[in-house]
Amino acid sequence: MWVYELLRPRLSRLLLAISFGVLSLGSALALAGVSAWLITRAWQMPPVLDLTIAVVAVRAFGISRGLFGYCERLASHDTALRAAGSARERLFARLAAAPADDVSRRHSGDLVARVGAGVDDVADVLVRAVVPMCVAGVLGIAAVVTVGAISPVTAAILTASLLLAGVAAPAVAARAARRAESTAAQHHSQRDTAALLALDHAAELRVAGRLPGVLADAAAQQRRWGRAIDRAAAPGAVAAAAPAAATGISVLGALLAGITLADSAAPTTLAVLMLLPLSAFEASAALPAAAVALTRARVAARRLRELTEPDAAARRRPDVAPLHLARGDRVAVVGPSGCGKTTLLMHTAGTFFAEDAHLFATTVRDNLLVARGDASDEDLTDALARVGLGHWLAELPDGLSTVLIGGAAAVSAGQRRRLLLARALICTAPTVLLDEPTEHLDRSDADTLLSDILAPSGLFGADRTVVVATHHLPESSTVRVISPA
CATH class of the missing domain: 3.40.50.300 (P-loop containing nucleotide triphosphate hydrolases)
Incomplete structure (x- = not known):
C-alpha cells in the first residue's frame, strides 16, 4: 500500500497497458492456432477459397501482434514515467516538510542513490512486473481452456508446465535476487558516496595526496557491487531456463496426447493441439525477470520509506x-x-551537522542563516570570527554579502569546515x-x-x-x- 501511495499510478492507464499486452500476446496465441490449422488444411489441398479467411486471419494477427505490442509499450512506459515523476515530487515534498535533522543526517551519495535509482526501481515494477504478470495470467488461463476443449490430459500437462514456468521459476529468481539485492543496494550507495566525495573535493584531496585512494575506493565499491550482482546470476540463470524446459515438457505432452487422439481427431485439430503451447509460454517467459524486478522494487521501496520515515529505519536497526x-x-x-x-x-x-553538508551558491550570509533565520549580521560576524574566519571575512569584497560562486567550490576544504562549524554556533x-x-x-x-x-x-x-x-x-x-x- 505504501508503494501504491508513493507511485499513485492511474488505474485507467495501467489497465489500458494490460489490455494492450493481452491483445498482443493473444494475437500471438491466435496466430499459432490459425497457422497450425492453415498449414494442416493446406496439406489436404482443399479449394483455395476454403483457405481465404484463414490466410487473412494470419495476416491480421501477425500485424496486430506488433501493433498492440507497441501500444502496450507506450502505455506502460507512460504510466511508469508519470508515476516516477510524481513519486519524486512527493518524496521531495516530504523531505522538505520533514525536520532538517532527518535530511542532514543523510550523506548526499545516499540521497542520490535512493531518490534516483531507488525511485526508478520502484516505478519499473509497473512495466517489468505488474503488466507482464497480469498478461501472463490472462493468457495462461485462455490457453489452458482452449487446449482443454481438445484434450483434458494435454491441458493438465500445460497447467503444470505453466506453473513451473510462471510460479516456481519466478520464486527461485526472486529468492536469489532478494539475498543479493540488499547487499548490492548497500554497495551502490557506498559507491555513489565515494564518487561524490571525489567529485566534490577533488582539488583538496589531490593536494592532500588522498585523491588516488578515494578513486580506488570508488572503484573497489563498483567491483563489490558487480560481484554481488554476479552472485545472483547463477540461480537467476536456472530460473530463466525453466520456461524453456517447461515449454519442452508441454510440447512433448501434447505430442503424446496427439498420438493417442490420432484415430478420433482431425489432423487440423491435432496440429493446433501441438503448436498452441509454443505461444502459450511466450507470456510466462518474462515472469522470472518480473519476479526479480518486484524484489528489487520491494528493497528500493523499503529504503525510500526509511528515507521519509525515520522510525521505520530505527525499527530496522535495533542494534x-x-x-x-x-x-x-x-x-x-x-x-x-x-x-x-x-x-x-x-x-x-x-541537531546533526554532517561533514558533507551543502554550501549554497549564494551569499555568505544566506549560507549561515540556514541554521537560524533570525540571526543578525553581528551574530554571523561573531560566529565567523570565533571559528577562525574573521580575517577571511574581512578580505571578502562584499563581506557577508559576498556570493560564494559554485558553493563549496568557492572555498577551500578547511574554510568549508569552519563555515559549517559557524552554522553550528549560530544554531540554538x-x-x-x-x-x-x-x-x-x-x-x-x-x-x-x-x-x-x-x-x-x-x-x-x-x-x-x-x-x-x-x-x-x-x-x-x-x-x-x-x-x-
Whole structure:
C-alpha cells in the first residue's frame, strides 16, 4: 500500500497497458492456432477459397501482434514515467516538510542513490512486473481452456508446465535476487558516496595526496557491487531456463496426447493441439525477470520509506543504540573511517551537522542563516570570527554579502569546515552533533579548534551538549570518549 501511495499510478492507464499486452500476446496465441490449422488444411489441398479467411486471419494477427505490442509499450512506459515523476515530487515534498535533522543526517551519495535509482526501481515494477504478470495470467488461463476443449490430459500437462514456468521459476529468481539485492543496494550507495566525495573535493584531496585512494575506493565499491550482482546470476540463470524446459515438457505432452487422439481427431485439430503451447509460454517467459524486478522494487521501496520515515529505519536497526547524554556533556566518538561514528551520531537525538553538508551558491550570509533565520549580521560576524574566519571575512569584497560562486567550490576544504562549524554556533539547539568538524585542517589547527569545541567554556556554552565524531583527540583532552567498534 505504501508503494501504491508513493507511485499513485492511474488505474485507467495501467489497465489500458494490460489490455494492450493481452491483445498482443493473444494475437500471438491466435496466430499459432490459425497457422497450425492453415498449414494442416493446406496439406489436404482443399479449394483455395476454403483457405481465404484463414490466410487473412494470419495476416491480421501477425500485424496486430506488433501493433498492440507497441501500444502496450507506450502505455506502460507512460504510466511508469508519470508515476516516477510524481513519486519524486512527493518524496521531495516530504523531505522538505520533514525536520532538517532527518535530511542532514543523510550523506548526499545516499540521497542520490535512493531518490534516483531507488525511485526508478520502484516505478519499473509497473512495466517489468505488474503488466507482464497480469498478461501472463490472462493468457495462461485462455490457453489452458482452449487446449482443454481438445484434450483434458494435454491441458493438465500445460497447467503444470505453466506453473513451473510462471510460479516456481519466478520464486527461485526472486529468492536469489532478494539475498543479493540488499547487499548490492548497500554497495551502490557506498559507491555513489565515494564518487561524490571525489567529485566534490577533488582539488583538496589531490593536494592532500588522498585523491588516488578515494578513486580506488570508488572503484573497489563498483567491483563489490558487480560481484554481488554476479552472485545472483547463477540461480537467476536456472530460473530463466525453466520456461524453456517447461515449454519442452508441454510440447512433448501434447505430442503424446496427439498420438493417442490420432484415430478420433482431425489432423487440423491435432496440429493446433501441438503448436498452441509454443505461444502459450511466450507470456510466462518474462515472469522470472518480473519476479526479480518486484524484489528489487520491494528493497528500493523499503529504503525510500526509511528515507521519509525515520522510525521505520530505527525499527530496522535495533542494534544501533543512541547515546545517553546529559545537559552540558562533552563527548567524543573516536575511531577510524568506517567504524560507525557517523551512524552512531545519526541515531542520537540532537541537531546533526554532517561533514558533507551543502554550501549554497549564494551569499555568505544566506549560507549561515540556514541554521537560524533570525540571526543578525553581528551574530554571523561573531560566529565567523570565533571559528577562525574573521580575517577571511574581512578580505571578502562584499563581506557577508559576498556570493560564494559554485558553493563549496568557492572555498577551500578547511574554510568549508569552519563555515559549517559557524552554522553550528549560530544554531540554538541544546544538543549539537558534529561529524568530523576539523577534517582537512592541519594537525595543530585541528587540535586547537577541537579543544575549543570540547571545552566547557569554549566555542559552545556550558549549557549546550556537544558530541563530536573524529579520528583523533588532542593529547590534553579529558572529555568522555566512545568508540563505536
